[in-house]
Amino acid sequence: MSEVLLDLQRINKIYNETSRHPVRAVKDLNLNVAQGEIVALLGSSGCGKTSTLRMIAGFEAVSSGQILIKGRPVHALAPARRNVAMAFEGYSLYPPLTVEENIAFALKSERLAKDEIRKKVAEIAHLLEIEDILERYPGSISGGQQQRASLARALIRDADLHLLDEPMGQLEPQLRALLRGRIKHFIKERGLTAILVTHDQTEANALADRIAVMEGGVLQQFDSPLHLKDRPANLFTGTFIGEPPMNVFPAQAEADGDNLKLNLADGVCLTYPASAFSDDLKARLLSSDTFVIGVRPHAVKITPGGHPAKVYANQWLGDQTHVAARFAGQTIVSVRHDRAHHAPGETIGIDLAASDLHIFAADSGRAFSHGGALA
Amino acid sequence: MDHRSPLERVLRALALTAIVVFFMFPIFWIVLMSLQTNETILRSPPSMSFVPTLKNYAAIISGELDSNAGSMSIHFMNNLLNSVLLSVFSVALALLLGVPAAYAFARHKFRGSEDIAFTLLSFRFAPPLLVLLPLTLYFQALGLANTYLGLVWVYQLICLPLILWIVRGYFEDISPDIEHAYRIAGHGWFATFRKIALPLAGPGIAAAGLLAFIFAWNNFIFALVLASADKQPVTVGALAFVTASGIQYGQIAAAIVMSIAPTLLLALWAQRYLVEGLSLGAVKG
Ligand SMILES: Nc1ncnc2c1ncn2[C@@H]1O[C@H](COP(=O)(O)OP(=O)(O)O)[C@@H](O)[C@H]1O
Ligand SMILES: [Mg+2]
Numbered sequence: 001m002s003e004v005l006l007d008l009q010r011i012n013k014i015y016n017e018t019s020r021h022p023v024r025a026v027k028d029l030n031l032n033v034a035q036g037e038i039v040a041l042l043g044s045s046g047c048g049k050t051s052t053l054r055m056i057a058g059f060e061a062v063s064s065g066q067i068l069i070k071g072r073p074v075h076a077l078a079p080a081r082r083n084v085a086m087a088f089e090g091y092s093l094y095p096p097l098t099v100e101e102n103i104a105f106a107l108k109s110e111r112l113a114k115d116e117i118r119k120k121v122a123e124i125a126h127l128l129e130i131e132d133i134l135e136r137y138p139g140s141i142s143g144g145q146q147q148r149a150s151l152a153r154a155l156i157r158d159a160d161l162h163l164l165d166e167p168m169g170q171l172e173p174q175l176r177a178l179l180r181g182r183i184k185h186f187i188k189e190r191g192l193t194a195i196l197v198t199h200d201q202t203e204a205n206a207l208a209d210r211i212a213v214m215e216g217g218v219l220q221q222f223d224s225p226l227h228l229k230d231r232p233a234n235l236f237t238g239t240f241i242g243e244p245p246m247n248v249f250p251a252q253a254e255a256d257g258d259n260l261k262l263n264l265a266d267g268v269c270l271t272y273p274a275s276a277f278s279d280d281l282k283a284r285l286l287s288s289d290t291f292v293i294g295v296r297p298h299a300v301k302i303t304p305g306g307h308p309a310k311v312y313a314n315q316w317l318g319d320q321t322h323v324a325a326r327f328a329g330q331t332i333v334s335v336r337h338d339r340a341h342h343a344p345g346e347t348i349g350i351d352l353a354a355s356d357l358h359i360f361a362a363d364s365g366r367a368f369s370h371g372g373a374l375a
Numbered sequence: 376m377d378h379r380s381p382l383e384r385v386l387r388a389l390a391l392t393a394i395v396v397f398f399m400f401p402i403f404w405i406v407l408m409s410l411q412t413n414e415t416i417l418r419s420p421p422s423m424s425f426v427p428t429l430k431n432y433a434a435i436i437s438g439e440l441d442s443n444a445g446s447m448s449i450h451f452m453n454n455l456l457n458s459v460l461l462s463v464f465s466v467a468l469a470l471l472l473g474v475p476a477a478y479a480f481a482r483h484k485f486r487g488s489e490d491i492a493f494t495l496l497s498f499r500f501a502p503p504l505l506v507l508l509p510l511t512l513y514f515q516a517l518g519l520a521n522t523y524l525g526l527v528w529v530y531q532l533i534c535l536p537l538i539l540w541i542v543r544g545y546f547e548d549i550s551p552d553i554e555h556a557y558r559i560a561g562h563g564w565f566a567t568f569r570k571i572a573l574p575l576a577g578p579g580i581a582a583a584g585l586l587a588f589i590f591a592w593n594n595f596i597f598a599l600v601l602a603s604a605d606k607q608p609v610t611v612g613a614l615a616f617v618t619a620s621g622i623q624y625g626q627i628a629a630a631i632v633m634s635i636a637p638t639l640l641l642a643l644w645a646q647r648y649l650v651e652g653l654s655l656g657a658v659k660g
Contacts, residue, residue, distance in 0.1 A: 018486070059555050079558045086559050092552035096574060109561030153556065 004071075005193045006033040006056065006161055011065035013051045013217075025051040027217040029065070033161075033195060038187060040208035041197045048217040049197040050089055053163045056195070057086050069160055086163040087154035089197075091146040093138035099149045100125075100134040106153045124152045127182050129175070144170045148179075155186065162187070162194040168203065180206045201241060213237050229296075231375065235365035238294050238358055244322060246294040247332045250362065253285035260285070262293065265329035268307055276354035277372045284368055285359070291368065292360045297322070299356035300334035302342070306349025311342045325350070402635070408628035416624045431629035440626055451630055453605065454612030459637065461598070461608055462591040464527045466584055469534035474580060477539050478572060481546035492539070499536045503596045506532070511600055521603050529597050534587040541586070545579030546572060581648035585641060592638050609634040 013026040026048040033039045041049045054060040056067060058079035067075040074082045085106070093102045103121050112120075125131045128148040133141050138149070147170045154162055167183075168176045184207050187194050198204050204211045205225045213220040213228065213236075220240075221233040232238035232246075239245045251270075254261040260277055262270040274282060285291065302323065309325035309332060321340045324333050327350055334350070342348055359368040367375040379387070408416055410427040434440050435451050480492045510529065511520065519525030553575070554567045562570070573580075595610040602611070613634070616627045 057555070057559055059551075059558075078563065079555065080561045080563055082559075084559065086556070088552045088556060090550060090552055092550055092556045094553055094556070094571065094575075105557075106560045150556075157560070 003035045004032050005035040005037075005069065006031075006195075007066075007068040007071075008032070008052075008056070009066040009068070011052070011055060011067065012063045013048070013055060013060065014063040015051075017063060025217050026055070029217075029219050031212055031219065031222060033193060035193055036188075036191045037209045038184070038194045038196060038207055040204035040211045041195060041214060042199065042201065042204045042211050043214035044199060047214045049199075049214060050165055051217075052214075053086065053165050053195065053197055056082075056161070057084055057163055058082050083159050084161040084163055085154045085157035085159040087151045087165060087167045089165040089169075091138075091143075091150040093146055093149055093153075095138050098135055098137055099130065099141065099145075102138065102149060103134075103152045103156055106157050110158065120156055121152075124156045127155075127186055128152050128179060144172070144175070147171065151183075155183070155192075160193065162192055163197075164194060165197045166199070167196065169198075169200075176203070183207070201243065213240060215240070231367070231370050232294075232358060233367055233375070235292060235294070235360040235367075238360065238367070242296055244297050244333050244335065246296050246358070247300065247330075248292050248294045248360075249328050249330060250290050251293045252290050253282075253288070255282075255286060264293075268328040270307070270352060272354045277369075278374060281359075281369045281372065281374050284374070288361070288368075290362045292362055292365075294358040294360060295332075295352050295356055296358075297333040297335040299353065300332060301351040301353070302334055302336070302340070303349050303351045306351040308347050309350045311346045311348055312344050314340070314342055314344065323348070405628045405631050408624055409632045411625055413623060413625055431623075431625040432633075434626055435629050435633065440623060449612070449615045450604070451609070451612060451633075454607055454609045455633060457602075457606055457612075458592055458608035458610070458634065460523060461526055461530060462588050464523070465530035465534050465591045466538075466588045468527060469531055469538045469587055470580065470584055472531075473535050473538035473583075474542055474573075474576075475568075477542035478546050478568060480539070481543045482551065492543070496536045496540055498532050503532075507596065507600050514601060520601055521606055523606065526598060526602055526606065529601060530591050530594065532597075533590050533594055537587045537590060538580075538583045541583035542576060542580055545576040549575045578648050581645055585645045585648075588641060589638050 008029055008031040011026055011029040011031075012024070015023040015025055029048075029052065031039075031052075041052060043049055051060060055062050055075070058074070058077065062075050065075070066073055069082060069084070093099070094105070097105065100121055103124065104117050107117050107120065121134070122131070125134055128151060130145060130148045130152065133145050133149075138146055141149070147167065151164065151167045154164060154167075168179060171179065180203060186192075196204070196207055208225065210222060210224055211228055212222045215236055221228060221237045223231070223233070228237060228241045232241060235248065239248060249264045251262045251264050254263060255274070256271070258274055259271050260274045260282060262272070264270065277285070307327070309327035311323060311325045312331075313322075313324040315322045315324075316339055319337070321336045321338065322333055323336065323340055323342050324331055325348060326332075332350060355371040357372070358370050360366065361368060369375050407423070409431050410429070411425050412428060412430070415425045435449075438448050438450055438452060440449055480488055514520040514525050517525075519528065549572060554571050557567045557571045558564065592608070593610060594608070598606070598608050598611045602608075609630070613627075613630060616622070616630065
């Protein structure tokens with residue numbers, strides 16, 4: 001791997017530390033970002049994404065831990081001395097200046113010639129489709145336009161690290177999809193390094209080289225989009241990543257001659273040839289009391305000979321069908337790319353292949369295995 | 376834009392006129408009085424028809440007042456100058472100290488910061504007479520009694536809390552991230568304060584400064600106790616008219632017009648800042 005640009009070492013953030021109600025926003029976070037990499041911080045609202053960015057930028061002090069940029073400890077430096085750029089969640093444009101002046105003002109300390117600044121502003125404005133509002137004032141443009149102006153102000157800088165806090169949250173879907181591609185190209189072409197905060201999986205998948213999934217201030221998994229999907233490290237990432245979410249069922253294992261049986265609720269028993277699981281996994285499953293199996297909706301097959309399940313909803317989304325059925329005491333969702341005509345009340349057969357099973361510990365949620373081999 | 380019916384508009388106009396007349400009438404009447412001689416003022420029944428005269432103003436400006444009992448000299452222009460000096464320097468000092476303090480209180484919450492800010496405000500609650508006796512003793516011991524410096528210092532009791540609390544509110548309304556955006560672009564906190572926070576809070580600072588000026592201008596008790604004749608502002612100097620035998624209404628009216636003129640002109644000039652400053656939200660990011 002190439003050179004590490006940003007290194008977060010056991011970062012903690014506790015707000016109101018001395019008060020009666022301290023808030024632990026970030027817990028023991030370790031994260032590193034390579035030069036030229038785009039990393040997404042993905043998680044639900046309040047999980048500590050913005051707090052993490054603000055500590056990197058220097059607007060919040062770390063409660064403990066170290067931040068290194070290019071090997072240099074920066075957590076005690078003023079924001080001005082860290083050489084990072086940031087697009088703020090709340091845009092934070094300076095009201096008395098026009099959009100153009102706002103964007104250019106990020107360059108003031110770089111001492112460029114006037115027409116060079118003009119050229120750069122024009123280029124970034126073109127990229128983000130805000131050329132027509134350059135002369136306007138922040139108070140007279142829409143939220144989506146302010147957001148793009150704020151993003152432009154961050155991207156135009158020649159900083160070591162670009163921090164983008166929900167940079168496209170206010171944009172309509174078409175524009176968001178268009179700009180995603182352009183922004184990624186812009187960042188990659190210039191070899192910039194960026195951390196993108198988002199709660200949108202599609203955005204994270206489309207833009208990021210690696211995704212850090214956070215929940216409750218804790219880093220759950222830091223991996224490539226592909227691995228997050230195929231090899232979730234725990235039940236949280238397993239169910240958080242992927243649309244619709246993974247189906248999960250508590251289960252027990254039982255050896256039966258050459259077969260391994262997984263007993264689910266409501267007497268559902270999945271029988272697999274023992275060879276479908278590695279020996280160490282089999283041993284682990286047989287020695288565990290209960291565990292949780294997870295299957296992605298895309299991997300749930302509907303076949304006539306499968307385990308019976310009763311359909312209760314069928315949604316056609318224009319390009320795929322979501323079939324929801326009662327199975328093993330819970331809801332199971334199957335995604336099909338054709339227009340499946342399973343009416344509510346109908347009984348269908350469910351088939352779950354061993355190679356599609358993710359198995360997690362019932363207590364800690366840690367992943368045991370993906371597709372029959374230990375995780 | 377205007378959805379109101381004609382009747383509603385007429386009623387509104389009438390109501391507004393009534394309010395303006397109600398509040399402006401005393402000032403209007405005093406201006407009329409200042410242009411008349413004592414005889415025309417005191418005739419009964421009162422009438423609006425008279426030959427205007429500037430004699431009252433001439434007397435006030437020259438400081439030679441004639442009354443029924445003979446002429447006496449009052450240094451009204453000197454009082455006026457004192458008022459200007461005391462108010463201007465008090466407000467300037469209060470702005471110099473209060474605006475950075477307001478910024479600090481708005482941006483840096485630390486243990487006890489609320490208590491300190493409240494203590495400063497509480498100076499406004501104390502009855503001035505309670506403070507004045509010990510203050511007079513201290514000032515005499517320090518040699519500050521009857522000096523401009525001492526008076527300006529005491530006037531901080533009036534101006535500083537006012538400016539601190541009003542301006543702090545304006546700073547709190549500015550999103551800190553607007554300042555952060557400037558800081559992260561390579562600027563220190565002081566440059567950020569000067570280039571970003573100050574201009575954004577400008578209307579609020581102007582409003583607070585004007586208000587403090589009016590309070591300082593109208594102050595009576597501090598100057599009455601702490602200053603002798605040559606340092607007294609108009610509020611105290613005007614007492615001289617009351618003790619003179621035979622009251623010269625026309626001259627008092629001229630003095631009043633001259634002493635409210637500066638604040639009135641200042642308020643008119645600052646009106647646009649005031650409107651901007653008092654309509655919060657204009658500065659929100
Ligand atoms: N200035 C603050 N003071 C106290 N608590 C805060 C502050 N900022 C954020 N928090 C809390 O810290 C947690 C993480 O917030 P944040 O980092 O903004 O989350 P995210 O950006 O992922 O939505 C939340 O519980 C939030 O309420
Ligand atoms: Mg956030």
